[in-house]
Amino acid sequence: MLxxxxxxxxxxxxxFIGQVTVTTFHLPFPASIVxxxxxxxxxxxxxxxxxxxxTVANIHLKHIILFFIPPIxxxxxxxxIFKQDGFKLTLVLILSSLVVLLVTAFAADTFVKKGENNDGTFHD
Structure with a gap:
């Protein structure tokens, strides 16, 4: 037990150290993550x-599903609302996720191409 x-x-x-760090340096992150x-x-x-x-980490992992109960x-x-507009909501979630994925891929591809030399190597 001890x-x-x-x-x-x-x-x-x-x-607590994360809380102090976030407060002191005005970081835009949750203290728990820090x-x-x-x-x-x-x-x-x-x-x-x-x-x-x-031991404590394994207990937390074992019961992590409890954190998903409130959203469910x-x-x-x-x-x-889900009965009426469930299809629309699902479609919006899928399409918005796809848009985010494509925009991220396009931005990453643009930055990679911008960093390449003519011979295909990267410059600093």
Whole structure:
């Protein structure tokens, strides 16, 4: 039980560090994401050992589906709208995703071509 509490505390400390970092530097990112990135980097660099957070992390991964329950309940709350306009909503989601994908591909292709020399190599 003490090990579990220590692991929870360590993850909470990284969340707190993320909160302080976001507040201090006025970053446009959620503190939880910054904290988890800091934890990830600490794990990669060996400052934190995986065993120090592994048990709690596995419990979180085991129960991650619980985070998806509120959106699913929201869908059931608006079930009548989905019954009436479900096809239209699905079509809009698919088309907008496709547009984002194509625009991103076009932009990436443009930037890659802009960075190429005439012989196909890239310049700095």
């Amino acid at each position: 090990r579990f509490l220590c692991q929870c505390t360590l993850i909470a400390v990284f969340y 904290g988890m990135l800091l934890l990830f980097v600490s794990l990669l660099l060996g400052f934190i050992k995986l065993e120090w957070v592994e 309940v929201g869908v059931f709350y608006y079930l009548e």
